[in-house]
Structures are given as C-alpha cells and as structure tokens.
Amino acid sequence: MWSAATALALSVAGLAATPAAAADVNNATNAGFESGLAGWTCSAGSGTAVSSPVHSGSSALKATPAGQDDAQCSQTVAVKPNSTYTLSAWVQGAYTYLGVTGTGTTDVSTWTPDASAWKQLSTSFTTGSSTTSVTVYTHGWYGQPAYYADDVSVYGPDGGGGGDPAPTVPAAPSGLKATGTTSSSVSLAWNTVSGATGYNVYRDGSKVTAVSGTSATVTGLTASTSYSFQVTATNAAGESAKSAAVSATTSPTGGGGGDGGGGTLPKHAVTGYWQNFNNGATVQKLSDVQSAYDIIAVAFADATTTPGAVSFTLDSKGLNGYTVDQFKADIQAKHAAGKKVVISIGGQNGTVSISDSTSAANFANSVYSLMQTYGFDGVDIDLENGINPTYMTQALRSLSAKAGPNLVITMAPQTIDMQSTSAGYFQTALNIKDILTVVNTQYYNSGSMLGCDGKVYSQGTVDFLTALACIQLQGGLSPSQVGLGLPASTSGAGSGYVSPTVVNNALDCLSKGTNCGTFKPSKTYPDLRGAMTWSTNWDATAGNAWSNSVGPHVHAMP
Template identity: 60%
Template sequence: MVAGLTSAALPASADPTAETDAPAATAAEGPWLTGYWHNFDNGSTTLPISDIPDAYNLIAVAFADNLAGTPGGITFNLASGELGGYTEQQFKDDIAAAQAQGRKVVISVGGERGNVSVANPTEAANFARTTHDLMNEYGFDGVDIDLEHGINAQYMEEALRALSEQAGPDLMITMAPQTIDFQAPSYGYHQLARAIPDILTIINMQYYNSGSMLGCDGQVYSQGTVDFLTAQACIQLELGLRPDQVGLGLPATPSAAGGGHQAPANVVRALDCLERGANCGSFTPAEPYGPTGGVMTWSINWDATNGYAFANAIGPRIGT
C-alpha cells in the first residue's frame, strides 16, 4: 500500500457497454471511512484493534500472506511479537467487538510487497476457499484486493464469485487499485470493476505515490490537488459504478506515502465537488453524482501518530 507506480499518463476511457444498473449483492451501508490496520511497525506505530477510533467503520487488516504449498491460497499471521504480545484470541475478540458496534473488518491481500497469483482455475478456487476459511476463523466480513503487481481480471472475478457463493450476500469486497490501474480499459482492475458491480462493495483508489495522471476529461492532473481526486474518481463514476461504490484513498500523514499527501480539507472539498458540484478546483463534473462511498486512508497506524487528525476531520464529513 505504501508504494505505487510512477508512470506517464495513459489514455482514459470508459466502456459504453459497461453495466450501469446491476444491483449489489451487499447492502450499501456506507459511507465508509476505511482505514488499514497493519500488524507491523513501518515507522508509525502498532496498536490493538480495540484502540481504533469509532469513526473508522471499515477496518482492513493488512496483510494476508501466501499459503505455502497452495497456489493462490492465503493465510494470516498476526505477528504478535511485533504487537507487544497481542494474542490471537484478543485479536479475534476485538474484531467481534468492533462488529458488535456495527463496524466491518476485512482481510486485505497484497500491499506494496505482497503478491498472490490468481491466474488459473486452480488458483482461483484456492483463493476463494482459503479466504472463506479466514473469514470463518477470524470473523472477517470479506476481502480487500490490494494487489499492486498486476491482476488477472478473469480469474480474480472467478475467485470472487466463488467466494461470494460460499460466503453469501453479506460478503464485502473492496479494492484499492493504483491510479494507473484505471487509465485504460485494458488494465486488470478496470476490467474487474466492470465485471463485478453486482458483488462489489467499494473501490478506494490510491490517490498517492502516483505522479500525474489523466482525468476523465482527458486533461493531465498532478497528485496532491483536489482536481487529481475528482477528475480521476470521475473515470470510475462514468464507468457505470454506483456512487456508493467509489471512495477516495489518501495517506493519513505525509510520512505515510512517498508523495500525494493532501490536507483533509482537500479531501472534503473533493467530496463536496463530486457529490454536490461545490468547492471544485478547475475540474467540475457535468452533474453532481450524489453521495459517494466514502474515504480510505493508509493507515490507521499512521493516523494514530497524528492524534487521529484524519479520522477527526473526515469522519464528521461522511457521517461515521
């Protein structure tokens, strides 16, 4: 999640045949303030799930690991040694307590250094089965796809649909693509989003570690600006996703990313622009989209180092 691709912008376009009105299998209970909780110290801090502020109503546990000997399979290692002796039972109890408050917890797959290959039927089946196993073991509500080394849209769709059949209609599926991933219809995340609107909960684009990218109007925008958020969120919104399936992903502090941090006030402006057509920069959508899916941050741990300033600013704006 920390590292992203720095790349020249590519042509952005939407598929006119994309699904536009497919109902979601999961109820739209957002908006979501999604925060990544990680079980390692990356210069920020570590904390138990029980310390996460209530404003974070969707917690993404980072990260799952490859399951040895099972291609496409995943597992999770708490790494309690890095968490001051935080035990598996405490972790499970804290997840259950957060859920009792009405919050959701998903297992995230990937990140900057992690990668899971789901590129054939066997790997797709293993991914679905082992993810469902983790949901049963820890109580996770679903899965977050944060694979930053490329995905095979065909077999990831196969895996997620198999998981949906196993887990049922309450399954949450979230994704955290990089900005490059929606710059052309040939890219895997772009294809996957078009394929699974009926089971997708939300896409939280990583609007950081990016460099400049094209917006839906064909203009180039630089990271760190309101326009960078609004003009690229427009790509997903015009693709046919519902507004509640589109979120904005930002680093909680400048230290949380290599570039692209923005003040929470800019994130609020971007939400105002997309939802109401107000407080825009140079880019303004042709028509306001109405309530979006919310905001994501990397990470809760980094936000903790800043007195939870990100959650304190964004939570009231989106109502979490």
C-alpha cells in the same frame, strides 16, 4: 551462540513425534505445574507457577529471562535404556525452547520463535544402552519477555519415576451458547474442558471449523435463518462426544454486497487499513482503531506455497504481545459497534497470483477459511503487481457463493489501474459490480495522471482527486462503489499526501458540486461512498487529524 542454538532447534523441529503405545506413560512428574515448581529447578530464580494463562488445569509455569539468563527450567526424568520417548509441552511466548539432554544418544530440542497463543512443541529421542535418566528442560532467550509452559510430557516405557497418566478422550464441552449474531454469522462460546487441546465446531451436524480456544465465529450464513450448533473437545487420544445443541437465528439482511455494503454499513463509509506489523507508526490493537472507521482492512494476508492460497498470522511480537484470542474478540466488538473487518490481500510486497481456475479456487477456499477462523466480513484486494480479471472474477464469485450475500468486497487499486476500463483491475470491478462494495483508489505515489476530461492533473490537488474519480463514475461503477484513497500523513506514503481539507473539498465537489477546483464534474454524485486512508496507525501517529476531520465529513454527506 544464537546461531548454534537456532541451527540445532531447526534441525530437530521437523522430527515426527512417535505415537505413544497403549502401555506407555508420562514419565514427567508435576507435568502441569499443579504442585507449583515441585520437581522442577529454574535458573536464577526465574520460574514461578501462575494461575493464568494456563493450558489446562489450574496452574502453569511462567519463566522470565534476564540479560544473562535464559530462564531454563528443568527436571530429571527416569527412563528405560534403549527406548524411544516422545517429548512435548504446550508453550506460549517468543523464543520458547523445549529439549532434553543426557539421552546417551543424540540430545534434541525444538522451539518456536513466536507463540501468541498456546502452541504444542514436540520432538522424540532414543535413550542409550545404559541411560536410566534424562534431563528435560524449557527455556526462553536472553532479555526476551517471559514465556509460559504447561502439560509437559515424556511419553514412553515406564522408567519407574513417573506418575502422570496418559491422555484420555476429553469430556464433551458444556455451557455452549450463542454470544452474538449478524445477518451472516453466529458467534459461539463454551466452557473449557480439562485435558482438551482443541475444539471442533459443528453446524447442523457438519463440522465447519476447528479452534484452540473456547470461542468461534461461524460465518457465511444466510440472513433470517435458524441454525443448530454443537462443539466437541479433542486431544491426542481422540474426540469427545458432541455437546448439547444450541440454536441461533441470524439477523435480517440490510442489503447486498454491491450497494448495501454487507447490510450494516452506512450509506457513506470511511475505510482504514490497520497494520499487522510495526513500521514506526503507532502500534494499535484492533480495539484501538478510531471509531470513525466503518470498514477496517487488516493488512495483510500472506501468500502460501499453494498457488493462489493465502494465510494470516497475527504479528503478536511486533504488536506488543497482542494475542489471537484478543484479536478475535476485538473483531466481534467491532461488529457489535456496526463496523466491518476485512482481510486485505497484497500490499506493496504482496505476490499472490490468481492465474488459473485452480489458483482461483485455492484463493476462495483459503479466504473463506480465514473468515471462518477470525470472523472477517470479507476481503480487500490490494494487489499492486497486476491482476488477471478472468480468474480474479472467478475467485471472488466463488467466495461470494460460499460466504453469502453479505460478503464485503473492497479494492484499493493504484491510480494507473483505474485509468481505463480495459485495465485488469477496472475490468474485475465491473465484472463483480453486483457483489462489489467499494473501490478505494490510491490517489498517491502516482505522479501526474489523466482525468476524465483528457487533461493531465498533478497529484496533491482537489482537481487530481475529482478528475480521476470521474473516470470510474463515468466508466460504469455505481457512485456508491467509488471512494477516495489518501495517506493519513506525510509518513504514510512517498508522495500524494493532501490535508484532510483537500479530501473533504473533493468529496463536496463530487457529491454536491461545491468546493471544486478548476475541474467541475458534469453532474453530482450524492451517493459517493466515501474515503479511505493508509493507515489507522499513521492517523494515530498524527494525532487522528485525518479521521477527526474526514470521518465526520463523510458521515454528514447527503
């Protein structure tokens, strides 16, 4: 049953929606559920009208499936024979379907497996020679959480039973205000516009981003600079006039990417990876990430079909319904707390390849787009399948040119990638030393390795961490660009876990010359940046033992 429904849904999901002609009308009644469920019938009493969330107006449908019921809500719609109609609706929730039966030709449907924010479903159908009515429906899936639907439309020739008007160009947004600034970004918010399906944000007259909600963060700005912003509302009928302008001035910079870490990072910083998936570790919202973490690396961006380009999709279902709007708001809250949030590229299964100038440009453009959309402060390079230093350097410099001096660039190479300055990762780090924030080498899952003294050290010891970090410290990186990467628990990696005490001893050895093992560096590095862990989630699973110990220790370093 599931397979048949999925196959049908996928077979029609790609159909292009036919634009409504000028004389067309929406033949659905109570399309926005402003009159409750009038005109609609929901199976097993599964539906109700709710005031939040809504796509527009003051009401929307909420329907809750059960073990033996898919929460189907339907309406009989009057249509004309031999006519083409566009069926669409705005939905939110997992496994949400939209379809039509009784067309007299081919009944169609479309669906989304996961819509954490409002998403428009759309398809088209043609009526038969004697068809005067059809049944349109929405439904979820058995045993799944509730779904929401709003603004259902059946646009086409007037069948005589409709009444909801065709869309008109929305009004200009009101209430635009700046809600926060950093040295490189301005956060904006405005009032909802009735009938709008999206909004465009303009900076000094030029469009810089498009969003579906009523807030946005514009990044890549210059410190201590005044900017003017306006917003427009959009829907199928067109784009509104621009809102009244609001001016905002970015804050002063506190330093550059290489040694300043984006302007607000402390001298010694703790980095933690946050999992955008559920693999058995504690599921966290970004707001749940422990306060000890100064840099939060969101894992991971995904490769696209465009060479070098990446995208990011929040795993709302895996994260217990965490929405995109909540995610964006949580990033801003972390900013307000003085934290940095970067998007991580790669991971164990990452396959992003930057191998020529075109893919380098695609990488820079796509990462910058994610920074504008979500408010990320920069990028983390965690590619474990090789790196081309020539073109990755090109990509990161291009990104830096777009994002400005406060771009945060972090890296998480494997131990073998930092054994020699001739390795691609090490070369890349040295190539961008002037804009690099920190390299947090993964001192785990590696086995035995050579230290800077030419001796072999086994992972899991203070000597392994200090003798291998010494290679980077002697190889050209600034101490402020060197961090120690360790798993937060035995579950966080296949091998190489050490207790937080061992991490702290290694930090002491490198920065102060105390608590060393048999290896003692020839000099101390008091500017050593700090430590990193995989992951904040595994840390939470282990009772925050890692961040509660390593966090304060890093922040107390000289």
